[in-house]
Amino acid sequence: MAKANLFYAQSGGVTSVINASACGVIETARQHRDKIGKVYAGLNGIVGALRENLIDTNKESASAIAALRSTPAGAFGSCRYKLKSYEENQREYERLMEVFKAHNIRYFLYNGGGDSQDTANKVSRLSLDMGFPITCIGIPKTVDNDLPITDNCPGFGSVAKYVAVSIREAGLDVASMCESSTKIFVMEVMGRHAGWIAGAAGLASEQEGDAPHIILFPEIAFNKEKFLKKVNACVKKFGYCAIVVSEGAKYKDGRFLADAGGADAFGHVQLGGVAPFVANMVKDELGYKYHWAVADYLQRSARHIASATDVEQAYAVGKSAVEFALQGKNAVMPIIVRGTGKKYSWKVGEARLSDVANVEKMMPRSYISRDGFHITDKAREYFQPLIAGEDYPEFKNGLPQYARLKRILEKKKLKKWE
Amino acid sequence: MAKANLFYAQSGGVTSVINASACGVIETARQHRDKIGKVYAGLNGIVGALRENLIDTNKESASAIAALRSTPAGAFGSCRYKLKSYEENQREYERLMEVFKAHNIRYFLYNGGGDSQDTANKVSRLSLDMGFPITCIGIPKTVDNDLPITDNCPGFGSVAKYVAVSIREAGLDVASMCESSTKIFVMEVMGRHAGWIAGAAGLASEQEGDAPHIILFPEIAFNKEKFLKKVNACVKKFGYCAIVVSEGAKYKDGRFLADAGGADAFGHVQLGGVAPFVANMVKDELGYKYHWAVADYLQRSARHIASATDVEQAYAVGKSAVEFALQGKNAVMPIIVRGTGKKYSWKVGEARLSDVANVEKMMPRSYISRDGFHITDKAREYFQPLIAGEDYPEFKNGLPQYARLKRILEKKKLKKWE
Numbered sequence: 001m002a003k004a005n006l007f008y009a010q011s012g013g014v015t016s017v018i019n020a021s022a023c024g025v026i027e028t029a030r031q032h033r034d035k036i037g038k039v040y041a042g043l044n045g046i047v048g049a050l051r052e053n054l055i056d057t058n059k060e061s062a063s064a065i066a067a068l069r070s071t072p073a074g075a076f077g078s079c080r081y082k083l084k085s086y087e088e089n090q091r092e093y094e095r096l097m098e099v100f101k102a103h104n105i106r107y108f109l110y111n112g113g114g115d116s117q118d119t120a121n122k123v124s125r126l127s128l129d130m131g132f133p134i135t136c137i138g139i140p141k142t143v144d145n146d147l148p149i150t151d152n153c154p155g156f157g158s159v160a161k162y163v164a165v166s167i168r169e170a171g172l173d174v175a176s177m178c179e180s181s182t183k184i185f186v187m188e189v190m191g192r193h194a195g196w197i198a199g200a201a202g203l204a205s206e207q208e209g210d211a212p213h214i215i216l217f218p219e220i221a222f223n224k225e226k227f228l229k230k231v232n233a234c235v236k237k238f239g240y241c242a243i244v245v246s247e248g249a250k251y252k253d254g255r256f257l258a259d260a261g262g263a264d265a266f267g268h269v270q271l272g273g274v275a276p277f278v279a280n281m282v283k284d285e286l287g288y289k290y291h292w293a294v295a296d297y298l299q300r301s302a303r304h305i306a307s308a309t310d311v312e313q314a315y316a317v318g319k320s321a322v323e324f325a326l327q328g329k330n331a332v333m334p335i336i337v338r339g340t341g342k343k344y345s346w347k348v349g350e351a352r353l354s355d356v357a358n359v360e361k362m363m364p365r366s367y368i369s370r371d372g373f374h375i376t377d378k379a380r381e382y383f384q385p386l387i388a389g390e391d392y393p394e395f396k397n398g399l400p401q402y403a404r405l406k407r408i409l410e411k412k413k414l415k416k417w418e
Numbered sequence: 419m420a421k422a423n424l425f426y427a428q429s430g431g432v433t434s435v436i437n438a439s440a441c442g443v444i445e446t447a448r449q450h451r452d453k454i455g456k457v458y459a460g461l462n463g464i465v466g467a468l469r470e471n472l473i474d475t476n477k478e479s480a481s482a483i484a485a486l487r488s489t490p491a492g493a494f495g496s497c498r499y500k501l502k503s504y505e506e507n508q509r510e511y512e513r514l515m516e517v518f519k520a521h522n523i524r525y526f527l528y529n530g531g532g533d534s535q536d537t538a539n540k541v542s543r544l545s546l547d548m549g550f551p552i553t554c555i556g557i558p559k560t561v562d563n564d565l566p567i568t569d570n571c572p573g574f575g576s577v578a579k580y581v582a583v584s585i586r587e588a589g590l591d592v593a594s595m596c597e598s599s600t601k602i603f604v605m606e607v608m609g610r611h612a613g614w615i616a617g618a619a620g621l622a623s624e625q626e627g628d629a630p631h632i633i634l635f636p637e638i639a640f641n642k643e644k645f646l647k648k649v650n651a652c653v654k655k656f657g658y659c660a661i662v663v664s665e666g667a668k669y670k671d672g673r674f675l676a677d678a679g680g681a682d683a684f685g686h687v688q689l690g691g692v693a694p695f696v697a698n699m700v701k702d703e704l705g706y707k708y709h710w711a712v713a714d715y716l717q718r719s720a721r722h723i724a725s726a727t728d729v730e731q732a733y734a735v736g737k738s739a740v741e742f743a744l745q746g747k748n749a750v751m752p753i754i755v756r757g758t759g760k761k762y763s764w765k766v767g768e769a770r771l772s773d774v775a776n777v778e779k780m781m782p783r784s785y786i787s788r789d790g791f792h793i794t795d796k797a798r799e800y801f802q803p804l805i806a807g808e809d810y811p812e813f814k815n816g817l818p819q820y821a822r823l824k825r826i827l828e829k830k831k832l833k834k835w836e
Contacts, residue, residue, distance in 0.1 A: 014594045016587070044597035072587050074594030081598050161816055168817060169434070169490050169719035176432045176492030179462035180499050185715060204817065275712075276691060294693075296711035297603060301587035304723055307816060387816035398579055398725060398805035399586060399621065 003037035004106035006325070007054070009045045010141075011112030011119075012080060015155030016072035016162075016303040017314035018141050019403070021111050023068035024318025025139070026057050030065075035326055040105065040410060044077035046119065049099050050092065051417050054410040067403035069315060070393040072303035075405055083119045086126055095417055096123065097130050102413045107135045107325045111318075113142040113153075117333055118357035124331040137321040138333035138353050141314075143300045145196035148359040149351040150335035152386055154317055155300070157310030160200030161387035162302040163189050163244070166295065168204035171211020171242040174291070178240035184231070184282050184290035185211075188275035190299060191246045195219050195363050197299075198246035200383045202375035211242030212374075216278070218248030219363055220372035222257060228285050230373055235288060245278050304400050308389025313346065320348045344385035421455035422524035424743070425472070427463045428559075429530030429537075430498060433573030434490040434721040435732035436559050437821070439529050441486035442736025443557070444475050448483075453744055458523065458828060462495035464537065467517050468510065469835050472828040485821035487733060488811040490721035493823055501537045504544055513835055514541065515548050520831045525553045525743045529736075531560040531571075535751055536775035542749040555739040556751035556771050559732075561718045563614035566777040567769040568753035570804055572735055573718070575728030578618030579805035580720040581607050581662070584713065586622035589629020589660040592709070596658035602649070602700050602708035603629075606693035608717060609664045613637050613781050615717075616664035618801045620793035629660030630792075634696070636666030637781055638790035640675060646703050648791055653706060663696050722818050726807025731764065738766045762803035 008025050010018055022041070029036045041055040042048025048055070055076055057065070068075055086093050100108070110120040117138040124136035140147050145156035167187055174185040191197040195217035202215055213234040216222060234241035249257045257274045275292040283290055313336050320334035331353045339345030367379035375383075393400040426443050428436055440459070447454045459473040460466025466473070473494055475483070486493055504511050518526070528538040535556040542554035558565050563574035585605055592603040609615040613635035620633055631652040634640060652659035667675045675692045693710040701708050731754050738752035749771045757763030785797035793801075811818040 010594070014591055047598060071590070073590035077597055078594045079598040080595070164817060165722050166716050166720075168820070169721060170715040172489070172491035172820060173432055173715045173719040176428070176496045177498070179495055180465060180497040187716075203815075206817075207822075273694060276694075291714050292712070293714035293716050294710070294712045295716065296709050297588040297591045298584050298605075298711050298713065298716075301591040302584075303587060304583050384815055389816065390810070390813055392808070392810070395808055397621075397802055398807065399582055399624075402586070402590060404625075 006107040009042035010074040010078040011116040014074040019068040020314035021318035024315040028322040041076040045079035071402040111139040121353035151338040154314035157307035157386035163201040183288040186292040201244040216245040216249040221252035308391040424525040427460035428492040428496040429534040432492040437486040438732035439736035442733040446740040459494040463497035489820040529557040539771035569756040572732035575725035575804035581619040601706040604710040619662040634663040634667040639670035726809040
């Protein structure tokens with residue numbers, strides 16, 4: 001009998017370290033050629049399975065796979081495509097099984113956020129019902145850091161480091177200029193429903209007066225009067241005010257400060273542009289000259305300033321996912337478990353997909369200062385180790401060298417999927 | 419007689435390496451204690467001289483001064499304050515002389531762009547007329563790269579590296595997502611009148627299909643129809659389109675694509691927000707889902723990804739400025755002279771301030787591709803060495819450690835300046 005093959009797919013918004021997880025998966029699978037035949041990667045995620053677009057990663061050189069460890073974004077393509085429930089779209093699940101059977105795929109490793117873990121869990125159950133059991137392992141990934149049970153999510157530490165470094169640097173810039181020019185700087189960061197990323201930016205402020213002075217969290221209802229008062233106090237005291245605002249910052253009634261409209265395939269509202277909104281509010285009410293930045297994809301793809309801790313953890317969960325599969329585990333996800341000692345330590349643990357799926361972990365209120373505008377020492381203790389260490393990619397001619405894969409597709413065996 | 423003192427000031431928008439020039443000035447002056455007494459730095463630039471706010475850099479430790487080499491922004495404070503002509507505001511020049519005399523300042527080193535070189539030149543001439551000759555040396559600095567004569571401006575290489583790295587990384591992100599989600603990414607970069615920064619972003623594209631696919635230069639009148647056609651062609655061919663747009667992009671009639679209104683102290687219009695404008699135009703006309711980023715101050719303060727070449731050159735022009743002063747030169751500015759060999763080399767040369775002042779160097783048309791949407795090989799040859807090499811700052815707890823100066827002011831001797 002042919003050896004069982006493995007199917008790996010990247011899902012949802014990519015990060016600067018999701019390819020490090022892919023690297024962990026593929027390198028580990030290659031160490032077990034006795035048990036795992038081919039490692040397929042879905043071209044553009046799960047859609048690649050539906051369309052039978054299976055990238056044969058065995059055709060990639062060892063050095064190309066190794067380079068994935070320091071390559072941002074999704075090297076095989078990701079997708080925003082959520083499988084409906086089996087009841088709603090039985091055909092999709094049947095197609096998946098058909099493709100898996102046709103290519104003798106017995107392992108399904110799904111690298112994504114809460115939605116994806118839900119899908120992996122469903123596939124696991126259905127494959128049993130359908131008589132072609134698939135070992136389904138989730139691999140955590142999300143810059144939003146909102147998966148439950150795991151101490152943190154691979155992808156978060158690097159975006160956290162990027163935003164903290166960026167607001168420290170831009171803060172120094174504004175501090176230089178504030179005497180005669182810009183007094184307000186507003187940096188918008190990602191984080192739809194939870195302020196993890198915004199909170200991490202708070203690490204940049206280590207002494208009184210350091211940027212950022214104000215953080216606007218989704219968790220704290222925006223109070224215009226209180227906010228403007230705080231801005232003014234900062235300008236009076238420090239000469240300027242550096243503000244980090246989460247794209248998810250909202251009013252008491254739940255309205256986002258700036259809603260750009262539209263919705264993605266998961267039904268999430270697409271946000272953007274809260275930075276200029278806040279900057280203009282300050283200008284209108286207090287008259288201060290402002291600048292604003294929206295880092296957008298720059299923050300989640302900034303592999304050049306990735307956290308070494310994050311890279312290691314991303315690799316480790318990819319590696320562990322393969323090991324779990326080979327140990328006969330199913331419908332689980334490797335997680336990061338933080339040690340209890342004073343010095344930061346971590347190890348890989350596991351969680352059941354059913355416990356992870358569709359649960360959003362919010363930032364505890366105890367991480368936010370009493371006035372709602374900054375982080376607490378407890379938050380610093382949590383965040384700090386996650387951004388620790390640098391893991392620079394290789395540079396050539398002044399630019400980071402990122403993996404270029406061949407992405408050769410396996411020959412199709414089935415009819416085209418519409 | 420007391421030894422002559424030196425006054426150094428930072429001017430205009432700061433960069434990630436202007437402090438490296440300050441480091442070059444101070445460290446070199448400290449090697450000539452026989453000739454130079456104190457090195458004063460203006461608190462917030464030239465305004466510091468007018469207000470007699472003179473930071474005594476001799477009070478800073480050698481390690482603090484050394485740390486300036488890897489600290490972004492203006493450690494002594496900069497300003498957007500342009501001295502009027504002598505005829506218009508004689509009082510200001512007289513005050514400057516009064517302060518310089520009171521503190522026995524015989525050397526004036528002014529670190530800035532074209533406006534500042536003009537000021538330094540004026541001070542040099544007036545000091546002679548006023549019978550208290552001051553040796554005035556300009557030190558080039560501008561992210562805009564628009565000073566004449568010098569091959570390039572310290573500050574530019576690092577912002578160039580930042581934008582090229584960023585669009586490469588964000589481009590990979592969009593490439594991962596484009597199958598089912600974002601197809602258009604627009605990154606706005608600085609550059610009021612010249613497309614140097616936008617052009618440098620073009621370095622990220624090394625093979626066909628690499629981001630950026632389109633660059634919108636201030637030099638090329640924006641043609642909506644042609645632009646949209648090109649965007650569509652990129653999406654059809656590569657699946658997505660990554661666009662770099664200069665804040666100075668404008669229509670044929672000279673109107674900026676997005677003019678945020680307002681003007682700075684030099685009379686330049688303050689720009690921003692062209693990225694969302696362009697992104698929305700594409701969405702409206704072609705229907706593609708978009709993301710956009712405005713890096714703003716992040717790009718010019720990103721010391722964590724500074725160009726090693728840029729850092730070295732910034733230091734060298736600071737060092738040379740002191741050496742020029744000690745050699746009896748006056749009203750000159752150290753410049754970067756590129757070697758003529760195949761392999762990149764550079765040395766410090768000099769230019770007369772009168773030749774530098776208020777001249778803006780535009781990007782040659784030969785650097786822009788025939789269709790106006792990208793750079794040529796000639797441009798690559800020019801840009802590439804300027805972003806070469808990495809010069810990482812020291813990190814602690816995951817964050818770059820930047821200099822914290824004491825900034826102790828010299829005791830005032832004069833009446834308050836109103």
